[in-house]
Amino acid sequence: MRTKRTTLCILLTVAWLALSAAASRAEKIERPEGARPNIVFILADDLGWGDLSCYGNRQFRTPNLDRLAAEGTLFTQYYQAGSVCSPTRASLMTGKYPAELRIHGHLATPEQNAGRDMPNHLDPAIPTLPRLLQQAGYKTIHIGKWHLGQPQGTLASLTPYGFDVARWIDCQEGDRNLWSITERPRASRELIDAAIAEIEVHQSEPFYCQVWFNDPHAPLAPSEEQMATFRRQTPQGFTSPFMVYAATVVEMDRQIGRLLARLKELGLEDRTIVIFSSDNGPEDIDIGNASWSAYGSAGPLRGRKRSLYEGGIRVPLIVRGPNIPAGRVDDRSVICSVDFLPTICELAGREVPPEIREGVRGQSMAAAWHGEETPRSQPLFWEWRFRIFNHIWNRSPMLAVREENWKLLLNPDRSRVELYDIPRDPSEQNNLADRYPEVVARLADKAIAWQKTLPPGLVEASAGKNDYPWPGRRTHGPAGAESVR
Incomplete structure (x- = not known):
């Protein structure tokens, strides 16, 4: 009796799997190669x-x-x-x-x-x-x-x-x-x-x-x-x-x-x-x-x-x-x-x-x-006009440009100039700006020229800064805003 029941269960399982496979095949709608x-x-x-x-x-x-x-x-x-x-x-x-x-x-x-x-x-x-x-x-x-x-x-x-x-x-x-x-x-x-x-x-x-x-x-x-x-x-x-x-x-x-x-x-x-x-x-x-x-x-x-x-x-x-x-x-x-x-x-x-x-x-x-x-035909540009949270180590300048292996960061007034060879230094720890002034000059000109094409707008006073309220030193007050291009 158990054998018959077992055989019946197997047959029902096989039938269910076959129906499931057929349903799955029916769901697949063929499109031409x-x-x-x-x-x-x-x-x-x-x-x-x-x-x-x-x-x-x-x-x-x-x-x-x-x-x-x-x-x-x-x-x-x-x-x-x-x-x-x-x-x-x-x-x-x-x-x-x-x-x-x-x-x-x-x-x-x-x-x-x-x-x-x-x-x-x-x-x-x-x-x-x-x-x-x-x-x-x-x-x-x-x-x-x-x-x-x-x-x-x-x-x-x-x-x-x-x-x-x-x-x-x-x-x-x-x-x-x-x-x-x-x-x-x-x-x-x-x-x-x-x-x-x-x-x-x-x-x-x-x-x-x-x-x-x-x-x-x-x-x-x-x-x-x-x-x-x-x-x-x-x-x-x-x-x-x-x-x-x-x-x-x-x-x-x-x-x-x-x-x-x-x-x-x-x-x-x-x-x-x-x-x-x-x-x-x-x-x-x-x-x-x-x-x-x-x-x-x-x-x-x-x-x-x-x-x-x-x-x-x-x-x-x-x-x-x-x-x-x-x-x-x-x-x-x-x-x-x-x-x-x-x-x-x-x-x-x-x-x-x-x-x-x-x-x-x-x-x-x-x-x-x-x-x-596939080399890039044009550099890449970024702008950030607002406060950056977290440790001052993460507070970048306002502008960035990436061209070939070089990435330059700076503020529009050319302060905080930082140059990195990204493939060699993806952690951006070794600022090479002093060693490659010609690269800095070329990329800075491109970044600032690009920013001048952007619609004018407001920027927070803390944008591009990495100030810290060091004891005994004058610090900036609450972030405000000023008009920039």
Whole structure:
């Protein structure tokens, strides 16, 4: 009797597996060989260069992103054009420097924006990457944090920017808000659920899907279960920044693994380019809502979020997909977010019209993604007009320029001149300005000439300074503002 029951169970199991396999095959919608690649762009929020184990972190592991790197190419010299969220996102969408767009810091309330001479939203008249891809026949999807505002001032739609579908705009949907403490443990899962659902609907046509997390941006509130692995010696009832931050990043990595697995199940893995990065360096513990979670790491790099030193603007970049070498670490290519628009358009077979290309500050780095050495044709520029938190060691000058191996930092009045050979000194510890005055002169002229092209605006009095209230010495009062170009 038991034998018959066992045989029946086996037959039922085999039948169930066959039906499951058939259903899985039915889900996979075939597209012709040589079709344009799908693109999935995953952007973390305030994740540092040194936070992933494939970038050297030994405090906790990120196995799914490590596997993505092993199956693709990991870049060590990738920069965002901003050292905080809104500027970086503006450059990713437009290929322009954010200061050109008057997006100098994070977009906030209309009153705060006006006080910093900033707009309330990215101008939808500016050509964007999703609009160019949409015009080329791509289904364009946004999931998650946007932080570039909207002309109508609501969270209803991103249609003006070229998106066919937008879900969880700025991590809000319906009456739910993934920034709330009660929702934070589920934030990454909800965004990945939405991304998977939209990919399943639109898999029969080429799609561009950007999944922009609000993890690990403060405030963070992982569940007890998520933190349990990292409790270590912390007494029950207490947490540490390490516990909170590690649990959040590992949960985000786990959810990314679900997305990658679903792409494989749908038969989309081999024709989908997957990109992973972060919008800027790790947050600082001096910021109130990060005081219990700011454990993010810039690895060996100097600086954190807001700083123009490497740790504030240099972040992970992992790319996997068709014709992208697997298991490769690219230490040579210098890539920036202003390159994103022309690079993605080339990979998607979308020619950027000359009148649009003229306003794009970056260059296509598609060849570098394919493993070819691709030198930069133009230098890269940064400006930061506000206070920088944390130790004075991280408080950079206002301007920075990167050309070939050289990076120069200085203030517009040519004070605090610092020159670094970045490949040899990524930690920016050896100022070579006195040894190479001709390099300083050339790059300083370029940086200051570039800044003079920017719209005029306000700058905090503390910008570009690294003062310390040394006992017995006169110090500056509270930060004010003055008019500058």
